[in-house]
Amino acid sequence: MSARLVQAFAADRTPPDGVRVTAQTYGGRVALVLVERPATASPAPAGAVDEHLAVTLGGPDDAGWAKIADVLVTGPDPDVQGSPLVRAEVHAPDRCVIVVRDGFAAEFTVHGDVWTLTAWAASFAHARLLAGADAEGLRLIVAGAHRGLLVPRARHSGPRRARTSASSGEPSAANNSAASSR
Numbered sequence: 001m002s003a004r005l006v007q008a009f010a011a012d013r014t015p016p017d018g019v020r021v022t023a024q025t026y027g028g029r030v031a032l033v034l035v036e037r038p039a040t041a042s043p044a045p046a047g048a049v050d051e052h053l054a055v056t057l058g059g060p061d062d063a064g065w066a067k068i069a070d071v072l073v074t075g076p077d078p079d080v081q082g083s084p085l086v087r088a089e090v091h092a093p094d095r096c097v098i099v100v101r102d103g104f105a106a107e108f109t110v111h112g113d114v115w116t117l118t119a120w121a122a123s124f125a126h127a128r129l130l131a132g133a134d135a136e137g138l139r140l141i142v143a144g145a146h147r148g149l150l151v152p153r154a155r156h157s158g159p160r161r162a163r164t165s166a167s168s169g170e171p172s173a174a175n176n177s178a179a180s181s182r
Helices: 062-066 114-130 135-140
Strands: 003-010 019-025 028-038 048-056 071-074 086-092 095-100 105-111 142-145 148-152
Touching: 003 114, 019 114, 028 114, 048 062, 048 114, 071 114, 086 114, 095 114, 095 135, 105 114, 114 135, 114 148
Parallel strands: 048 071, 071 086
Antiparallel strands: 003 028, 003 048, 019 028, 019 142, 086 095, 095 105, 105 148, 142 148
């Protein structure tokens, strides 16, 4: 199953099984420790700064989880329902786009396992947004996690526009949501 509960902790509260994600942003260096648990795990222990459901599309049960995901990781043009706060789209073996529900998008070159690193970056973005960080600041994230690196690419000029579904004319859920991991 590709649905998992992700719990984020301040870097000084490092759980033993977490992955440290460090990013250089407008305000300087920011570090969080992210811990993955089964989607049915108990709520986060005291000290967690964020907890969210992250789903990476790829299995037969994923579409149901995608409908309630906070973070969704997909390929470039998935046909799924849902409206996560953050969606991460893997576009090539070394490229991803992180999209926030309000339409903001930032593109990254990925050095390492593109699915894993994209998922960690999307969960990091979710935690930062809930902490009050401006989505525009995500453009400058240079994030390191799990022995890899995401580096910002060319800037997008504005909010991403929703594409419509060819069959219904309705906005495609793939473009009204945000990100997750594989």
